Amino acid sequence: MFRSHLNSIFVSHCDDSLFYDVERKQSISYSVFLCDVKKVIEKIQNSYEKSLDIVSALNNNYTTLVLYFAAFMLGRRLILIEPLKGKNEFHKMLAISNNPVIFCDIVGVDSLHFTSEDINKWIKEELSRNSQYFNLDIETSLIHLSELVTFTSGTTDVPKAVLHTFDNLAQSAISFSKQMEFDHHNIFIHTFPMCYMAGVLNSFVLPLFLGGKCVIGERFGINTVFSFWDNVISNDVDVIWFNPTMLEIITKMFKNKSEEISKYCVDKKVLGIVATAPLTEESWKNFENIFSLPLYNSYGLSETLFISTNAPKFKNYSSVGKILEGVDVKILEGSEVGLKVKWRCIGYLNNNIENNLEGNYYKSGDIGIVNKQMLHITGRIKDLIIRGGLNINPFVIEHILKKSIGSNYVIIGAPDRILGEKILMVVEGNKLDTSLRTLNKLLEQELGNEFKIDEIKTIDKIPVNSNGKLDRKNILEKLNDIKN
Structure with a gap:
C-alpha cells in the first residue's frame, strides 16, 4: 500500500522541490531526485548485481540520501555506519554484512569502496533512454523488500545492529505526521547525522511521505552552529528537529540575536520537535521564551521508532507526549515501559531480541507512567x-x-x-x-x-x-x- 502512496507523491509533486542542498546551493525536484537515484541504481546493478548488502559510512550530503533511496528501490539491505568511527570500529560493524558494496568517507579504511565523490560523479552523467531503469518507478520497484540496519549501543564491545523494513519506517512516519498534523506545505531542515535512525526517519522518510520539502543543512556541531539560523531563515523552514544538546548550544550562541530569530519564528509559525534524548522542563521553557519557538518533546527508540509526541493540540512539559496511533504502552514489572508497535524492528543481526521482550512488548529500559494516553518517562534502567x-x-x-x-x-x-x-x-x-x-x-x-x-x-x-x-x-x- 505504501508503494502506491509514495509513487503518487512523486507523480503529483514531480516538479516541486523535494530538497534544497545548502552545500551546492541547489534546489532538487522530486523528478530530478528520482532520476539521480536511477543513475546510482544502474551503476550498482551493472557492477554489483549479486551483492546483497549496501554499506554506507558517508558524511551528510545530498548524494548520501540518493544512495539510501537507491538501496531501498533495489530491495537491498542498507547498513549505516557512523563516518566518524575509527577504522577498527568500522571493520567490526562491517563484519555483519553479506557480500557488500561499500560506500565510505572514513579516512584510512583499506577496504575496496566508493566515496561520496564517486556518487556525485555518477549523478552528473546522463541516464540513457535505452537504460532498463529509465522508466523504473516506485510502484514497480523492490522497495517493499528493502531493509535498514542502524547501530545502537549494546552490552558488549560491538553495538547492536537493529533491523527494520522500509514498511516500518513508512508506517511510523505516517502515524507521527498525523498526530503533528503535518502536510506537504511543511519545510523541514536536516541537521541530524544521516548515519543514525533520526537522520533517516525523522528528516528524510517523514518529509518524503508528506510530499514536503527538506533543506539539507550541515551536520549540526560547534563548527556549523553559526550558519544554522541563516539556513533556516533563508529557506523558509517551519519545522526543525532538535536534540537537547542542540538547544543548549543554540541558546548560548544566539541569545543576543534572539529578537530577529523570534520575529521569524512567529511570522512563519515555526515549531520544533525534540528527539533522541530527554529534555528538561527548564531547558524547554527557557528556549521557548528566548526564541518564541514552541517545542514539542517526543519519544522513540531505534528498535520501536516513534512512540509518542507532544503536539500543538496537546502539550505537557512533564511528558514525552501523547501515545501515537498504532502504539500500545504497558507498564511492566519495576515500572519499566513496555512497547508494542506495528513497526517494531524485526530483530538484531548480531544479538537475540528475545532477551528484550516480555510477551509482545519490547522492554524499553526506561521507567515511566501513562496518564490519559500521555507518556511520562521518569528514569532509566539502562546504564547507557x-x-x-x-x-x-x-x-x-x-x-x-x-x-x-x-x-x-x-x-x-x-x-x-x-x-x-x-x-x-x-x-x-x-x-x-x-x-x-x-x-x-x-x-x-x-x-x-x-x-x-x-x-x-x-x-x-x-x-x-x-x-x-x-x-x-x-x-x-x-x-x-x-x-x-
Whole structure:
C-alpha cells in the first residue's frame, strides 16, 4: 500500500522541490531526485548485481540520501555506519554484512569502496533512454523488500545492529505526521547525522511521505552552529528537529540575536520537535521564551521508532507526549515501559531480541507512567550514557581501556548542562598513571571521537552491590558526598 502512496507523491509533486542542498546551493525536484537515484541504481546493478548488502559510512550530503533511496528501490539491505568511527570500529560493524558494496568517507579504511565523490560523479552523467531503469518507478520497484540496519549501543564491545523494513519506517512516519498534523506545505531542515535512525526517519522518510520539502543543512556541531539560523531563515523552514544538546548550544550562541530569530519564528509559525534524548522542563521553557519557538518533546527508540509526541493540540512539559496511533504502552514489572508497535524492528543481526521482550512488548529500559494516553518517562534502567543525543555504552569504553590500564575504574554518565550527560571515569584511589589525553587518543583510534572521556575523578572505594557487581547508580551519590 505504501508503494502506491509514495509513487503518487512523486507523480503529483514531480516538479516541486523535494530538497534544497545548502552545500551546492541547489534546489532538487522530486523528478530530478528520482532520476539521480536511477543513475546510482544502474551503476550498482551493472557492477554489483549479486551483492546483497549496501554499506554506507558517508558524511551528510545530498548524494548520501540518493544512495539510501537507491538501496531501498533495489530491495537491498542498507547498513549505516557512523563516518566518524575509527577504522577498527568500522571493520567490526562491517563484519555483519553479506557480500557488500561499500560506500565510505572514513579516512584510512583499506577496504575496496566508493566515496561520496564517486556518487556525485555518477549523478552528473546522463541516464540513457535505452537504460532498463529509465522508466523504473516506485510502484514497480523492490522497495517493499528493502531493509535498514542502524547501530545502537549494546552490552558488549560491538553495538547492536537493529533491523527494520522500509514498511516500518513508512508506517511510523505516517502515524507521527498525523498526530503533528503535518502536510506537504511543511519545510523541514536536516541537521541530524544521516548515519543514525533520526537522520533517516525523522528528516528524510517523514518529509518524503508528506510530499514536503527538506533543506539539507550541515551536520549540526560547534563548527556549523553559526550558519544554522541563516539556513533556516533563508529557506523558509517551519519545522526543525532538535536534540537537547542542540538547544543548549543554540541558546548560548544566539541569545543576543534572539529578537530577529523570534520575529521569524512567529511570522512563519515555526515549531520544533525534540528527539533522541530527554529534555528538561527548564531547558524547554527557557528556549521557548528566548526564541518564541514552541517545542514539542517526543519519544522513540531505534528498535520501536516513534512512540509518542507532544503536539500543538496537546502539550505537557512533564511528558514525552501523547501515545501515537498504532502504539500500545504497558507498564511492566519495576515500572519499566513496555512497547508494542506495528513497526517494531524485526530483530538484531548480531544479538537475540528475545532477551528484550516480555510477551509482545519490547522492554524499553526506561521507567515511566501513562496518564490519559500521555507518556511520562521518569528514569532509566539502562546504564547507557546519553551524551549530546548519542547513546554511549560505558562497557565498550571499559573493554578497550582494560587492555591498557587494568580494571580499577568505572565509566559512568554524569549530568551536564550542555551535553545532557558527560562521560566520567571514576578511578579507585590514585591508581591511574595514564593521562586523560593518552586515554582519549586510544579511544578515538579504536572507537571514534564520541567515546572520549570528559573528566576523571577519584574515589576511595568503588561501591559494589550485594551480588559483588559494580553499583554504578551509587557512584555519583558517593562523589557528591565527597564534594559536599
